[in-house]
Amino acid sequence: MTLRLYDDLAHLWPIISPPEEYLVEAQExxxxxxSRLDIGPGAGRDLPTLLELGCGGGHLMSHLTEHFITEAVDISPAMLEISRELNPQTLHHLGDMRSVRLGRAFDVVAIHDAVNYMTTEGDLRAAIATAAEHLNPGGVALFAPDCIRETFDGPRVVEWTREAEDRSVTFIEYMAKPQPGASTVESVFIFIIDRDGQVQVEMDRHVGGLFPTATWMGLLAEAGLDGEYVRTNAYEGGFGGNLFVGRK
Ligand SMILES: C[S@@+](CC[C@H](N)C(=O)[O-])C[C@H]1O[C@@H](n2cnc3c(N)ncnc32)[C@H](O)[C@@H]1O
Structure with a gap:
């Protein structure tokens, strides 16, 4: 299924979720x-290395590039293009976080909200394995799902409006109540694009993963990572605030 937000609607991403809104999270x-990285910068380089899987528009990444030598992977050519423009110093790769193998290791491997797209335990296991395999000993892996099973209480609606030069974009997300025992939650996205009173409406449907903490911790251990759950600040609409950390 093509996700329109990462394809023909990708140009809306920097408007509805601009890079500056990621600053606080990046600082966290x-x-x-x-406080967890157990390696100094390697010989011949001044900064530690960081790989982000599912970098999207590279908005979070844009606050990390001065602290790390960065590389990024995404499955969407349109999103990679946005990130390349924002983060020209980052080496970008087209790839799937479940299977990509770059043939080298990093001090930090991160999967931000893109990890939501892992909708089965098998997919989540594969993405965590990719992160673990790209991690140097002593390195840190970070995973930031929007929701975890214990605390998600759908149905939930969030909406906000952002102004761009030539239009305002209102974003509405409806997250359905998950089916009992299901590892997924369905979201409907509505975009209302208003150019001086000329209104265009677009819709997209996404399915996200919803796993209990025990599943996360079990999969981190399976991948050889010492797992930890860290509560961070939630962002717009009460999403986020979940960070699974794995140390190799
Ligand atoms: C919400 S966006 C990420 C936004 C990002 N956190 C930022 O700072 O701009 C989610 C991204 O996950 C990517 N994605 C989804 N499934 C993927 C997969 N299997 N492998 C790699 N990227 C994937 C999508 O293409 C999309 O760019």
Missing amino acids: WLDVIR
Whole structure:
């Protein structure tokens, strides 16, 4: 299924979720990384290395590039293009977080909200394995699902409006009540694009993963990572605030 937000509607991403809104979260990540990373910068480089899987528009990444030598992977060519423009110093790769193998290891491997797209335990296991395999010993892996099973209480609606030069975009997300025992939650996205009173409406449907903490911790251990759950600040609409940390 093509996700329109990462394809023909990708140009809306920097408007509805601009890079500056990721600053606080990036600072929290830096604190978590610095207090856990057990390796100094390697010989011949001044900064530690960081790989982000599912970088999207690279908005979070844009606050990390001054602290790390960065590389990024995404499955969407349109989103990679946005991230390349924002983060020209980052090496970008087209790939799937479940299977990509870059053939080298990093001090930090992160999967931000893109980990939501892992909708089965098998997919989540594969993505965590990708992160673990790209991690140096002593390195830190970070995973930031929007929701975890214990605390998600759908149905939930969030909405906000952001102004761009030539239009305002209102974003509405409806997250359905998960089926009992299901590992997924369905979201409907509505975009209302208003150019001086000329209104265009677009819709998209996404399915996200919803796993209990025990599943996360079990999969981190299976991948050889020492797992930990860290509560961070939630962002717009009460999403986020979940950070699973794995140390190798
Ligand atoms: C919400 S966006 C990430 C936004 C990002 N956190 C930022 O700062 O801009 C989710 C991204 O996950 C990517 N994605 C979804 N499934 C993927 C997969 N299997 N492998 C790699 N990327 C994937 C999508 O293409 C999309 O760009």
